[in-house]
Amino acid sequence: MTMLPGLEAASLPADAIEVGRIADAWGIKGWFKVLPYSANPEALFAARQWFLLPTEKGPQPFTGAASISVKESKVHSDSVVACVQGIGDRTDAEALKGSRIFISRAAFPAAAIDEFYWVDLMGLEVINREQENLGTVKELLSTGPQTVLVIESVQDGKPVERMIPFVSAYIDDVSLPTKTIRVDWQLDY
Incomplete structure (x- = not known):
């Protein structure tokens, strides 16, 4: 099975933390919606490299772990949206639906004093x-x-x-x- 554009075969880092899931495509230029597991998804916004595992249900457009380079991620309305290198159209973004998003714990922003992840x-x-x-x-x-x-x-x-x-x-x-x-x-x- 070939890897989708924008995805590179990778191994999950030893300190990988699951932080969200790709919900669906957003717009026509390759952006997608993200369902973050945190109400304050600072780690998603701070990390420039995300690791993906394919959805457990439905078609799997890739196997194993993959990494993506995040160009931009932001809050839009009541959700989080993101675009990554190499994914430029809605079709490729739709193929990622259900993928689980992981980030290296080392990439999380430093917590403030008396704050903890x-x-x-x-x-x-x-x-x-x-x-x-x-x-x-x-x-x-x-x-x-x-x-x-x-x-x-x-x-x-x-x-x-x-x-x-x-x-x-x-x-x-x-x-x-x-x-x-x-x-x-x-x-x-």
Whole structure:
């Protein structure tokens, strides 16, 4: 199977993070709509190289991983649109529909002080002020006004799940180098 124009065969970087999916073609000049997985897709806008894996459903216009060089990506109306080198018409853009978009974690813009990418919090150990291990971060939930850490642990041989609001009232410290989050939270909450 031949590679579409604009796509080059590639391997996903070891630090690749899935950040979105191509929704459909946009216009007639090769632009396409992107469904970002983040409400603030700064990584999509900052990265000039995206990696794609083909859709799991329907026709696959390419196999394996591919890389694309982004010419421009921006917010348009209520969605994100992008154009890449080598894709100049609607037909080629439509062929990418459903493709999964990955970006190297190293290409993400630096987070501001006291801001964290969710992907960096996954798997961190959560320890309270009494030095009790509450478990590890399994996922994060956006509840509107705040984000909630979903913590997974095992107690008495049974899986236990805790939810801790990711707000300064309960989060004392996040240390990415030591892979820990210190919290004001008790085992029996």
